[in-house]
Amino acid sequence: MGMREKIAKIIENTIKTLQKEKKLTDFEILEISVEHPKEKIHGDYATNVALQIAKKAKKKPIEIAEMITSELKKQGLNLFEKIESVPPGFINFYLSQEALIAELKKILKEKNRYGSSKIGKGKTIVIDYSGVNIAKPFGIAHLRSTIIGQAIYNLYKHLGYKTIGDNHIGDWGTQFGKLIFAIKKWGSEEEIAKDPIKNLVNLYVKFHEEAEKRPELEDEGRKWFKKLEEGNKEARRLWKKCVKWSLKEFERIYKLLGVKIDYTLGESFYEPMLKDVIKEALNKKIAEKSEGAIIIRYPNDKLPPLMIQKSDGATLYSTRDLATIKYRRKKFKPYRIIYEVGADQTLHFKQLFWAAELLGWGKRRDYVHIPHGMMRLSTGRMRTRKGEIIFLEDVLNEAIKRSRKIVEEKNPNIKNKDKIAKIVGIGAVKYNDLSRHPSTNIIFDWGRVLNLRGNSGPYLQYTYVRAKSVIRKAKTKRFKQGGLKDKKEIQLLKLLYRFPEIIEQAAENYAPNLICNYLFEISQNFNAFYESSPILKAENKMRLSLVAATAQVVKNGLNLLGIEVLERM
Numbered sequence: 001m002g003m004r005e006k007i008a009k010i011i012e013n014t015i016k017t018l019q020k021e022k023k024l025t026d027f028e029i030l031e032i033s034v035e036h037p038k039e040k041i042h043g044d045y046a047t048n049v050a051l052q053i054a055k056k057a058k059k060k061p062i063e064i065a066e067m068i069t070s071e072l073k074k075q076g077l078n079l080f081e082k083i084e085s086v087p088p089g090f091i092n093f094y095l096s097q098e099a100l101i102a103e104l105k106k107i108l109k110e111k112n113r114y115g116s117s118k119i120g121k122g123k124t125i126v127i128d129y130s131g132v133n134i135a136k137p138f139g140i141a142h143l144r145s146t147i148i149g150q151a152i153y154n155l156y157k158h159l160g161y162k163t164i165g166d167n168h169i170g171d172w173g174t175q176f177g178k179l180i181f182a183i184k185k186w187g188s189e190e191e192i193a194k195d196p197i198k199n200l201v202n203l204y205v206k207f208h209e210e211a212e213k214r215p216e217l218e219d220e221g222r223k224w225f226k227k228l229e230e231g232n233k234e235a236r237r238l239w240k241k242c243v244k245w246s247l248k249e250f251e252r253i254y255k256l257l258g259v260k261i262d263y264t265l266g267e268s269f270y271e272p273m274l275k276d277v278i279k280e281a282l283n284k285k286i287a288e289k290s291e292g293a294i295i296i297r298y299p300n301d302k303l304p305p306l307m308i309q310k311s312d313g314a315t316l317y318s319t320r321d322l323a324t325i326k327y328r329r330k331k332f333k334p335y336r337i338i339y340e341v342g343a344d345q346t347l348h349f350k351q352l353f354w355a356a357e358l359l360g361w362g363k364r365r366d367y368v369h370i371p372h373g374m375m376r377l378s379t380g381r382m383r384t385r386k387g388e389i390i391f392l393e394d395v396l397n398e399a400i401k402r403s404r405k406i407v408e409e410k411n412p413n414i415k416n417k418d419k420i421a422k423i424v425g426i427g428a429v430k431y432n433d434l435s436r437h438p439s440t441n442i443i444f445d446w447g448r449v450l451n452l453r454g455n456s457g458p459y460l461q462y463t464y465v466r467a468k469s470v471i472r473k474a475k476t477k478r479f480k481q482g483g484l485k486d487k488k489e490i491q492l493l494k495l496l497y498r499f500p501e502i503i504e505q506a507a508e509n510y511a512p513n514l515i516c517n518y519l520f521e522i523s524q525n526f527n528a529f530y531e532s533s534p535i536l537k538a539e540n541k542m543r544l545s546l547v548a549a550t551a552q553v554v555k556n557g558l559n560l561l562g563i564e565v566l567e568r569m
Helices: 003-020 049-057 061-074 097-113 142-158 174-186 189-194 196-213 217-230 233-257 267-283 317-332 343-358 392-410 417-434 457-474 487-496 499-508 513-532 542-561
Strands: 045-047 080-086 090-095 124-128 162-167 287-290 293-296 306-309 336-342 367-372 375-377
Touching (some): 003 049, 003 090, 097 542, 124 142, 142 417, 174 233, 189 196, 189 233, 196 217, 267 293, 343 367, 417 542, 499 513, 499 542
Antiparallel strands (some): 045 090, 287 293
């Protein structure tokens, strides 16, 4: 239980005590709000509970606040140094040094587990993320879903949920008919195999360039996809090759990113289930025929109809998405299914979730779409068919190269330069993205993506290295306990205990950027403390405990973001 929850529970019990003593009327206590005041002079925490219950209690808010404050003071709680009530009815809490030191000890004791909890025990969450497309490049635009999704996965796992990552890859659709035609017309399987993704992209681009001159080629693409759906041997053989080539390439990128997803199930996996989904929708009178197609209408036409079968009998990705939901519900029995997919799919997911509710597959609240902002070029949206794409691997390699150069300049004699450059470079690319709210649109900029200074991944990694260097020089694994008095010490300590709260907030809001903001603030405060306060030569040996706790929290936070730390850099 975090500090915020502890305080809320103490307030709730105090109100119940006052009710038993008839000092307050008997009423149901709502959720108690406990927040950090904007100004530090108002304490470490504050609650407006007196304002919340004033009408029910039939008293003025300030009277209730004073009553609660008085009762809390009687309890002699060692958690607080001071409790005060202020107009119009707020209660401010100032944590005691004893409480802060207790949390410091907890960090050092729990180590990598610090910040974890059991609030998700017994609940399964399925997270749909990355979702790359077969025969298309793992572009910089795919980075967002991949690393935001992985960070959210890590957050929920740390909070005790059973988390299941599902990479719903695009391996079905008309585009494969176009690609098969292009391979047959202009391609060489031997040549493609030498550099599969780039060669397949070139063929895909060529198809669309030629189709602009000869529109009848679009019909050829549709014919080949129909053959693929019907099980044509040649179509299936080439499609399977495209899948195999692509997955091998994708796995290399995932390894480079340090991302491992539990399941990789393509749209094709759900093909055998589609007829049953359509049949169920028709039998439940959720779907209806319209001009030869089958659609799902929504009450009062609040959303456009969702087509689940075309007039020619072909299915759509909406049909496959419904089949995916049905499969996941049966196999995983999830408490919630989270989709980390671009904002351009917002309407689709609104339609999808409502359709699932109409079909009796849970409530809309059981499904969450995290709409990340789009990654664009300064000239506009990235489009594979136009060949306007930036390969993620190129970005990662460039980041590693730039990191290697800085390592050579700063510490030419250090060992494992390649390993350090890789961890720092990839950490910089990840942090650049994760430090922004998922909904933010991003214009791709090499300088910003590969930022290695300021509010960046390397800055946080360096903070960890700096703290670990102090600990190594101290040559001890036993940290002294005592008190802290220096203003910068207290300020840093008052940030460290918030870590469990930040994790919960980041998970609740599907916002890994909150972890980034917190770690940057920790790093700034630690480095200010480091520059101004002697540590190894200080009389107060408790400072070393503070350094060790800071290192642990920074490490835990970066690990949740999927960013590695180094002992030296």
